[in-house]
Amino acid sequence: MSEEESRQPPSRGARAQRTGRSSQLRAWGRHHRAMCRDSARRLIRHPLSSVLTMLAIAIALILPAGLWLTLDSARLLDAELDQSATLTAYLSKDIGEGEAGRITEALRAHEGVADARLITADEGMHEFQQSLGLEDALARLDTNPLPASVVLSPQDTAPERVRQLADTLEEVPGVDEMRLDLAWLERLRRLAELGQRLALALGALFGLGVLLIVGNTIRLAVESRRQEIEVVTLIGATHAFVRRPFLYSGAWYGLGGGLLAWGLLSLGGQWLASPVTALAESYGADFRMPTLDWLGSAVLLLSSILLSWLGAWMAVNRHLADIRPR
Numbered sequence: 001m002s003e004e005e006s007r008q009p010p011s012r013g014a015r016a017q018r019t020g021r022s023s024q025l026r027a028w029g030r031h032h033r034a035m036c037r038d039s040a041r042r043l044i045r046h047p048l049s050s051v052l053t054m055l056a057i058a059i060a061l062i063l064p065a066g067l068w069l070t071l072d073s074a075r076l077l078d079a080e081l082d083q084s085a086t087l088t089a090y091l092s093k094d095i096g097e098g099e100a101g102r103i104t105e106a107l108r109a110h111e112g113v114a115d116a117r118l119i120t121a122d123e124g125m126h127e128f129q130q131s132l133g134l135e136d137a138l139a140r141l142d143t144n145p146l147p148a149s150v151v152l153s154p155q156d157t158a159p160e161r162v163r164q165l166a167d168t169l170e171e172v173p174g175v176d177e178m179r180l181d182l183a184w185l186e187r188l189r190r191l192a193e194l195g196q197r198l199a200l201a202l203g204a205l206f207g208l209g210v211l212l213i214v215g216n217t218i219r220l221a222v223e224s225r226r227q228e229i230e231v232v233t234l235i236g237a238t239h240a241f242v243r244r245p246f247l248y249s250g251a252w253y254g255l256g257g258g259l260l261a262w263g264l265l266s267l268g269g270q271w272l273a274s275p276v277t278a279l280a281e282s283y284g285a286d287f288r289m290p291t292l293d294w295l296g297s298a299v300l301l302l303s304s305i306l307l308s309w310l311g312a313w314m315a316v317n318r319h320l321a322d323i324r325p326r
Contacts, residue, residue, distance in 0.1 A: 031241075031244070032244065035244045035245040035248050036248045038245060038248075039245050039246075039248035039249040039252055040248075040252055042249065043249065043252055043253075043256075050253070050256070051256075053213065053214070053217050053253055053257075054253055054256035054257040054260055055257070055260055056213050056257075057210050057213055057214070057253060057254065057256075057257025057258075057260075057261070057304060057308065058257045058258070058260035058261035058264060059261075060206040060207075060209040060210050060213065060257075061206065061210070061257065061258065061261040061300065061303070061304055062261050062264055062265060062268075063202055063206060064199055064202045064203035064206050064207075065261060065265060065292075065296075065300055066265065066268075067195065067198065067199040067202060067203075068199055068203075068296075069265075069269075069290040069291075069292065069296070070195070070290065086151050086152060086153055086154075087151075087152040087153075087154060087162065087165065087166055087169070087178060087179070087180050088149055088150070088151055088152070088178070088179045088180070089107060089149060089150040089152060089169060089170075089172075089175050089177075089178055089179075090147050090148075090149050090175070090176050090177045090178075090179065091103060091147050091148045091149065091150065091174055091175060091176060092147065092174055092175075092176045093147045093176075095147075095148060095174055097120055097148070099174065100118055100120065100148045100150075100174075101118060103150065103172065103173075103174040103175070104116050104117075104118040104150050106172060107150055107152060107169060107172060107175075110168075110169065110172075112154060112155055112156065112161070112165045112168075113152050113153070113154065113155065113165070113169075114153045114154060114155045115152070115153040116150050116151070116152050116153075117150065117151045118148065118149075118150055119148065119149045119150070119151060120148050121146050121147060121148050147176065152169070159186055162180060163180070166178040166180050207303075207307055210254075210257070210304070210307040210308060210311060211307060211310060211311035211314065212311070213311070214250050214253055214254070214307070214308040214311030214312055214315070215311040215312070215314055215315035216315070217253065218246050218249060218250055218311065218312040218315040218316060219315045219318075219319060221246060221249065222246065222315065222316060222319045222320075223319070229242050229320070239317075239320050242316075242320060243313070243316045243317070243320065246312050246315075246316045247309055247312050247313055247316070249312060250308045250309045250310075250311060250312025250313070251305050251308060251309045251312075253308045253312075254304040254305035254306070254307060254308025254309060255301065255304070255305055255308075257304050257308065258300055258301040258302075258303070258304030258305060259301070261300060261304065262292065262297055262300055262301070265292060266291070266292070269289045269290070269291055270289075272289055273289040276289050277289070
């Protein structure tokens, strides 16, 4: 290579390639924005059919979302019940209060016990009288037939662990009997497990319903624009180019359906809040209707958008395969 050739400026091919890629990226972004706006305008031109489709999506989402909220409240209630799960150690009748206090300390120091509370025989009789309303009848007894007892709070409230702890503590000197009732806790957990599986099954079923609803709507839109699709395909448009506006339509349907579902859930929760709270208070419970927080609202909206987008994608791909330019 001569000296003059080495002094020539470098080729502009790399710069031109970078400019070409940058312009292609800008054109791609402009087309996405245009298709997003165009699909929104098409939905606005037919408000009744668009709202009906969004309402169908919302109805399909409300039931699994409502079950999810109910199960979330049930998990909170289950945690509270776990904290109230206790064991009762009945001491021998011939044990005095001093010895009962020492046994209580020994039980409290045992591994697996979170707390221990001593109930003397007199305190137990007093509570028994108040709960049954038999003060006069029980006051005539010559001796107190109730033994002292120790109420224990286990650290691990799993039924199997509580049973093992009861068997171990029953061997402590001075403990006459260990009493535990875990049937209600097991039933509650089985109901919670059943509810979770039911919510998953209904979520999958109604998610399929969203796919079918949006898929059928997009299928009709593809058929109505069949000639337009054939023309743009003839001049070299790719399937991605043709598919883009329909995918945005599906996303708009999903967003609208998710917002409607959120609004209906909020209104339904407010409508039911008063009678549910009154019913819970009549049983001495503190229960409030569950509401969607920001995370639950985001999950609901994203699920609706993704399901609708997926339904649109499946419908467009299915019908693009059948459309051939003439």
